[in-house]
Amino acid sequence: MTDQPTTKPAITQAMIKAYDDYTHLTLDRRGFMNRLTKLAGSGAAAAAIAPLLAANSARAAIVPADDTRLQISQVSFPGADWEMTGYLAMPADMSAPLPAVIVIHENRGLNDHIRDVARRLALEGFVALAVDFLSPLGGTPADEDKAREMIGQLEGGETTANAMAARAWLAGHDKTNGKVGAVGFCWGGGLVNQLAVADPELGAGVAYYGRQPEAGDVPSIKAPMLLHYAGLDERINAGIADYRAALKSNGKTFAMHVYDDVNHAFNNDTSAARYNKPAADLAWARTVAFFKGVLN
Known part of the structure; x- marks a missing residue:
């Protein structure tokens, strides 16, 4: 069986806007994930995209x-x-x-x-x-x-x-x-x-x-x-x-x-x-x- 290449989830400006609303305004975590799910098309896609929008502390040391x-x-x-x-x-x-x-x-x-x-x-x-x-x-x-x-x-x-x-x-x-x-x-x-x-x-x-x-x-x-x-x-x-x-x-x-x-x-x-x-x-x-x- 041939391994399939991993496709990076597509991130749109609307998704980034939703994350900004979540981190700076009044949108709570549940509201953010609900909006992201609608934008991404599924809960699984939203779960894959959310970490890419957030900061990853593992990458913090230049x-x-x-x-x-x-x-x-x-x-x-x-x-x-x-x-x-x-x-x-x-x-x-x-x-x-x-x-x-x-x-x-x-x-x-x-x-x-x-x-x-x-x-x-x-x-x-x-x-x-x-x-x-x-x-x-x-x-x-x-x-x-x-x-x-x-x-x-x-x-x-x-x-x-x-x-x-x-x-x-x-x-x-x-x-x-x-x-x-x-x-x-x-x-x-x-x-x-x-x-x-x-x-x-x-x-x-x-x-x-x-x-x-x-x-x-x-x-x-x-x-x-x-x-x-x-x-x-x-x-x-x-x-x-x-x-x-x-x-x-x-x-x-x-x-x-x-x-x-x-x-x-x-x-x-x-x-x-x-x-x-x-x-x-x-x-x-x-x-x-x-x-x-x-x-x-």
């Missing part, structure tokens, strides 16, 4: 956690009203203080993918702190659905204050040069925008497909900003025009890039259906160059 070029530690620091925890990565052979970057996670919390992003930044010559913004609720759980539920319980002002505390802690760390930027993805991209509004000491902000701040808050931004958006991300992109106009009219330093024909979360290489390597590589190169140009 830079190994035990890479000898890095010094890794679990850290804690005082937040607004409670102790915050995080994952600190820096070059093992650093001979002088380096610029620092806060890495802000998606609405899944601090997971292996975000830790890997911190390690990637450390290899580029930064002290990178991936903060667990779910620390006030006991930390990021293994269950991503639970993590998303917990993210919804966070109070925006307190969360921004915790990001400001992370910036201050990094600025005072003896391994940094006092200059601190922030990069965030999805929920974290939105928090980078809010941090830029709230903290005049932020050195630079990079937001990947993050919710924009209110136009009236833009005058408070002092940090240079680099903004990455996915061309197919209608939900987030609805706020681009107002944000761009406010940044321009207030004379802010910023660069904005929209990557055509890619989806929200295109940078997340653990999500097979939405990851786009050319766009991710280009955005990452721009991000690293931006931080090196502003924070050194």
